[in-house]
Amino acid sequence: MKYKTKTEMLTELKRIGIFLLVSSTIVCGQICSGTRCGQCLIVNGCAWCKDPDYAFSRCASESQLSRDGCNQIVRRKEHSVQILQNNAFSDGGPTEEPVQIKPQRIKIALVPNKSLRDVMVFYKIAKNFPLDLYFLNDPSYTMRELVASLRRLATNIADDIATITTDFRFGLGTAMDKVIDPFTLQDPKSRLNPCGSVYCDKPYSFIHRLSLTNNVNEFQNALSRVNTTANQDIVEGLFDGLMQVMVCGERIGWRSKARRMVLYATDINYHHAGDGRVAGILEPNDCLCHLDGTGKYTKAEIQDYPSVGQIVQKARENNINIIFVIGGADNPIIRNLYYDELTAILPGGVNNASALSTDASNILNIVRENYRRLRETVKLIASDVPEELTVDIYTNCKTGGRNLDRTNICTGLNIDTWTNFTLFITSNFTVCPEKRSVNFTLFPEGLEERVQIEVEHVCDCDCQLEPDAEQNSTRCNRRGTYECGICHCEPGWSGKSCDCDERGTIMDACGTESGICSNAGNCTCRKCDCFEGYSGERCECNDRNCPSYNGLLCGGNERGHCSCGKCVCDVKYTGNSCECPISTEACRDNNGTLCSNNGVCECGKCRCDVKYSGAICDRCQHCPGTCENNKNCVECVGFNQGLFNETICIQRCKNVESVADLQETGTPDNETTFTPCVIQDKYGCIINFNVYNSPDRQFIQVKSSKRCPLGPPNPVTIGASVSGAIFLVGLILILIWKLLTMLYDKLEYAKFESEIQNPIWEKSDNPIYKECVTTVQNPVHEANITHGDGPNLKEE
Missing domain, CATH: 4.10.1240 (Hormone receptor fold)
Structure with a gap:
């Protein structure tokens, strides 16, 4: 084993101490900090010391406070849950209101950054829970069997529903399409009778025919008044009618506490937002009620069809459960392509649309099964949850034991059993919000029943509240509240005992042209607390703006220090940056002579005279x-x-x-x-x-190179050079003479050859030759010519 020295052991203990000090103030990656108890405890794992004379940081981990000798440690509180309203389950009936979910109001005191898992909500099916069932039918010729079946089976439907709940009501409306080209024929005959040879009603978009009522005979009578009608294109506009059914609550007669169902029956797909543009309808659907006194939709030819998103939104807002019933020979195709996907995103959890038989005789089973499925399924929704809260819903309805599944849906319920949901609630913030109380709502999807949950963020310690806190305490000079071991001062006062007057403007106390405390400090207790590197009454002195020597401000701490932009030198140094030692020892030679008498000593160094150099001017230049x-x-x-x-x-x-x-x-x-x-x-x-x-x-x-002089001339070289030059010049002159001679001879010979080939001298006259015939001129020749006679020549 290797033994450590005493110094090594002390160093190791110091490192451990620093590590414990740092780690004890950091909890789960967050530093314990805060000037008040509540601010400190908002971080999980932090505690507060309320000892009056505690000298260390009051906000730290509990272990650190204990090591520093704190006796009164304030710890984080626990959550508390209070039930404000908890009406018992009720099956409902003529004299009592049904209750399916409880409790109805809960108040929670929530500790920041700590999960709460003790909130439970219970749900049980009420035997006589009200049902409002509205039939929205397609009145086309191909759907005529549905109206007949409803009229025929209305009593049976009512009797069957009565086995589930005795409090039910029926309503009726029919929807076709917009009465505008190209959706509906516009010629006068078609506007009166769109079916041609078969009599039918005038074309219309939507008519609300019967508000919700428990009178089955009245419902049958309304069905008997429904005639078929027609439009021009294949697709139909039932979305216009569906929107009016959902938003016209008073006209339809929806009850506030009832399960609301719309049975949407057709055999074709739907028009939706954007289709109205082909008819020049550009105004979007406003999702408001537009029914006149007779129940007709008045904005059909003015506003576009609703979008799928609007249908889903209004179904959720108004707790409407929509049941799609698709008839016709092509109903599997229509259901798969259009209605199954739409059904999956609507409230109620229905996975598929229902198929209507050819004679519509299965409408009774469709109504019964869909209502049973809706009644036996509950989906709990958390609404309006604030951003700082996380709400997770768990239930054990699938396992039936103590194990919880993270789901908000329970199925297969019956009137004899109930189920429970457990809420996991966590706050997510690092600073206590200004709004301490927030609310959110729980409700079963498709129902009006609500659980109101009030959440109060518990951000204050008990010692911050009365009676523990002392208002206008003498310990705080009656200028603040003594709480949790410290003074919380009134506005305008600060300090450990609220003895620092901060009233009036900060500019009066600490202002300069450059800003508060020259923008180099904080104004505390009407005095400037300067940042590091600044000084002065209002931090006007920059203690880092002095000249440097050898990269150090004022030559370093051994030479001097910076004060308000100027160096204050030690007694051994001088100069603007304390660069000059006062001592002349560095300038003396071995004999003690300054600069060898060849210069002067300045700033601890020799400044040599002309011609001299070296540290002590002992070298002569030139x-x-x-x-x-x-x-x-x-x-x-x-x-x-x-x-x-x-x-x-x-x-x-x-x-x-x-x-x-x-x-x-x-x-x-x-x-x-x-x-x-x-x-x-x-x-x-x-x-x-x-x-x-x-x-x-x-x-x-x-x-590396030197310049050397030239040597004496060589006579042989000179003679050979001159002789060679003379010989070369003579040779050149001979060659020129020879070339000129040859050229002249060649020209002369060529001339001779030309004369031989062309002898001109043989054709000239002989000067001594005379012909034998002599010609004599007649002296009277002119006179003969004048008189017109011919020539008078005589030859001898």
Whole structure:
């Protein structure tokens, strides 16, 4: 085993202490904090110390408060549930109102960020729960059998429903389509009788024929007055009628506490929102009641059909259970394509539409089974739940035991048993909301019965409330309430004992042109509490705006400190940033002479006279001998020549290097100076080098190339060059003469050849030759011509 030293053990204990301190104030990823008890306990796992003289943070984990010696620890409260109204289950009847769900009102004191699982709601079927059943029929010719069956079976339907509940009522309405082209023919004959040779009623959109009543004979009479009618297109507009049935509560006669059912019967699919555009109807359906005194829908040709979303919304708002009954030869196709999917999203939990037989004789079974299914199924809905609450519903109706399933639906209920739902409620906030009391509602879908739940967020500790809290306490100078070990001061006062007057404007107490406390602090108790790095009565001094030296403000704490933008130096330093030591020891040589008498000591460093350099001005720049003294090293390093051999060169010339080009201007750094040197070696060659002097060393750079003079002329070379030039010029002149001669001879020969081929001299006259015939001119030739005679020539 390796034993730790005392220092190592103390370090380890310190680390453990820091870890425990940090971890004890962090609970479930949240830090315990808060200036009042209620603010502190809002975080699960935090506690509050109300000891009057407690010196540590009052809000921390319970274990931390105990370690710090707190005796009076305030812990989080527990939830409380109070039943305000709990009427017993009732089957209903002529003299009593049915009750199927209880309790009816609950009040919950909810502790923040803590789950509540003790709220239970019970449900039981009432034997005589009221039923309002409205028949919305398609009055087309193909649905005529339904009206006949309803009229024939009305009594049987009533008798059958009476076995389930004695409190029921029937209502009736018929819906066809909008009386506008292209949905309905517009010629005068069709407007009077759209069925042609068969008599039928005038076309209409929807007619409410009978409000809900328990008089079965009156219902049968209303059915007997229903005649068939027709429209032009195949699809029909029953959605217009369905919307009016749902929203016209007073005209229809819906009771506030009854199961509301609409039996929607047709054999074709439906028009919906957007279809009205083909008839130029652009105004959307407003989901309001528009029935006239005779029960007719008055906005059919003005407003578009309702959308599917509007139908679902109004069914939920008005607790309407819609039963789709589809007849006709194609009813499986119509049901599958249109009504089954619509049924699944409507209240009531029906999965499929019902199929009507050809003679509509099964309408009794359809009504009976759908009502039984609705009665024996309950779906509990939580409505208007605030954002800060999470409400989950569980039940054991499927298992029948103590295990809970996360579901809000129970099926297969009967009048002899009841079921229960358990609510899991959790608040979700980190700061107590301003509105401490909130409400939400539970209700069985499709029914008007409600459970009102009032939730009060318990954000205050008991010691914050009377009688524990002391109003106008003397401990708070009668300016606040003493609660949970501290003073909660009245407005305008603060401090541990409410002794800090904060009345009046903050600008008067702490204001500057730059803002409150120069925007560099908080105004507390009418005084500026400056942020770190700022000082002054109103934090006007920026203690971080001083000059720096060596990257440290005012040279660091050893040299000085920043005060209101200026450095205040220690006695050993001076300067704007405390960069200058007052001592001159760094400027003295071994003999104690300042800067070798070649400069002055400033800011702890030597400022050398001209020609001198070095930390204590002991080096002479451009002094005689600077270049000559380094000649031997320059020659041996740069050109392997001179007095030094290789061994001596390596030993003595470590500060010499050979470079291709010397730096003509400037120096390698700002503190280095150099002396340019030119020397001549024994061969007469010129060597260039620079001697550099920096504060800490001297080094030399030698140019790797030297300039050497030219040697004496060679007579043989000169003679050979001159002779060669003369010979070359003569040869060129001979060649030119020869070429000109050849050219001239060629021209002369060509001329001779031309004369031979063309002898002109053979055709000329001989000057000594004379012909034998002589021609003589007649002297009177002119006179003969004048008189018109012909020529008078004589030849001899």
